[in-house]
C-alpha cells in the first residue's frame with residue numbers, strides 16, 4: 001500500500017495549468033489520507049478555472065491509480081484563500097527615492113540572480129504607477145484565476161510574475177490611481193495571488209514614499225528593504241527616504257544598490273563615472289547597510305529591457321547581486 005509520502009511525491013508530477021509548477025509546489029494539496037487500498041486527496045481550488053479543476057482532478061486520479069496497491073481513489077476540492085496557502089520564506093521590497101533610477105531593473109535582476117541559484121522566486125510588480133516588469137520579461141499572457149485567487153504568469157526561466165499590467169485590457173493603458181486605491185490594490189495583490197511555496201518574493205514598490213502603499217506593506221511579512229539609487233541622487237535624500245520607509249514599514253534596510261554607477265569602455269579597459277563620482281560606499285555607510293552592488297550603464301541591459309529579454313542578460317554583476325542579497329538576509333537573521 002502506498003504511504004502518504006509516496007502519494008505526495010506522485011502528485012508532484014501534476015502541473016497547475018498555466019503556471020506549470022506542480023500542485024504540490026503551489027500548495028494546492030490540502031490533505032492526503034490512505035487506508036488499506038484507498039487514497040483520498042483534498043485539493044484547494046484556489047485560482048483554478050472550472051476547466052482546470054476538471055483537468056487537475058482527472059490527472060490526479062490517474063496518477064493515484066498507478067500507485068502500487070491502490071484501487072480506490074477520491075479527489076475532492078475545498079475552497080481556500082490564496083493568502084492562507086502561500087508560504088514565502090523571504091519577501092524583499094525594492095524602493096527608490098524617485099522614478100527612473102532602475103528600480104524595476106534591479107528588482108528583475110535580483111529575481112533572476114536568485115532563480116539562477118536554484119531558488120523558487122516570484123516578482124510582485126507593485127509599482128502600479130508604472131508597471132514595467134512584464135515588459136522586461138516579455139510577458140503578456142493574462143493571469144487566470146477565480147474568486148479565491150489569481151495565478152501568476154511564469155517567465156521563460158521559471159519566475160512567477162504578477163503585475164497590474166497583466167490584468168489591464170491593453171498593455172499601454174495608463175494607470176491613474178489615487179493613493180487609497182493604490183494601497184488597496186497592493187493589499188489585494190498581496191492577498192489574492194497564489195504564489196505557493198516560494199523561497200523569495202521580490203516586490204517592486206512604487207517610487208518614493210507615498211503613505212498608502214507603505215502602511216499596507218506592513219501587513220506583508222517583509223524580510224527587509226533594498227534601496228536603489230544613482231550617482232545623481234543626493235545621499236541625504238536617499239538616506240532620509242530609506243530611513244523613513246524602513247521606519248514606516250517597521251523593517252530594516254538589507255542593502256543598497258547603485259545603478260548607472262559607471263560606463264565601462266572595453267577598448268580602454270576603463271570605467272568612466274558619467275553621472276558624477278560614485279556614491280555607493282558613502283551611501284551604504286550612512287544608511288548603515290551593505291552595498292549589494294554597483295551596476296554599470298550597459299547598452300545591452302537597455303536593449304534587453306526593451307526587447308523583453310532581460311533573462312538573457314549574463315553580466316557577472318547578476319551573480320554577485322544574488323550572493324550579496326542572500327548574505328545580507330542571512331546577516332539580518334531573516
Ligand SMILES: Nc1ncnc2c1ncn2[C@@H]1O[C@H](COP(=O)(O)OP(=O)(O)O)[C@@H](O)[C@H]1O
Nearest residue numbers: 099100101102103104105296297298301302305
Ligand atoms: N544600468 C543600466 N544600463 C542601461 N540602461 C538602464 C540601466 N538602468 C536602467 N536602464 C534603462 O532605464 C529604463 C528604466 O529603468 P527602470 O528599472 O524601469 O526604472 P524605475 O523602475 O526606477 O522607474 C530601463 O528600461 C532601461 O532601459
Ligand SMILES: [Mg+2]
Nearest residue numbers: 103104127132
Ligand atoms: Mg519601474
